Amino acid sequence: MDEQENxxxxxxxxxxxxxxxxxAMEAIAAAKKGDFELADQKLKDADTSLSQAHESQTGMLTKEAQGxxxxxxxxxxxxxxxxxxAIAFKDLATExxxxxxxxxxx
Known part of the structure; x- marks a missing residue:
């Protein structure tokens, strides 16, 4: 993996x-105000961001596995x-x- 990719x-x-x-923090704030629709949307947004982060991480792990x-x-x-x-915080926000x-x- 070259320095730029890294x-x-x-x-x-x-x-x-x-x-x-x-x-996730915005989701908690919305739920605190009783806006569960917004809270659910913010949790979905958090999941989307985590998926994108996992893509970056998977790329790093794949390169590592390839030597x-x-x-x-x-x-x-x-x-x-x-x-x-972030993963732990999102899980806690859900609870x-x-x-x-x-x-x-x-």
């Missing part, structure tokens, strides 16, 4: 992971951390929104 993949993880986390090793930089580690945090739904039903 940088694009790493930045994709950071960008799409950040978008997913922001969408094209990349240098592990602090930026690469940060990008993986960013993605994993929080479910709780808001239950409260709203009562």
């Amino acid at each position: 940088m694009e993949a790493v930045m994709g993880l950071i960008m799409y992971g950040g978008n997913a986390k922001s969408d 094209e090793h990349m240098d592990v930089t602090l930026l690469a580690v940060h990008s993986q951390d960013h993605l994993m945090t 929080i929104i479910d709780l808001y739904r239950r409260l709203d039903e009562k």
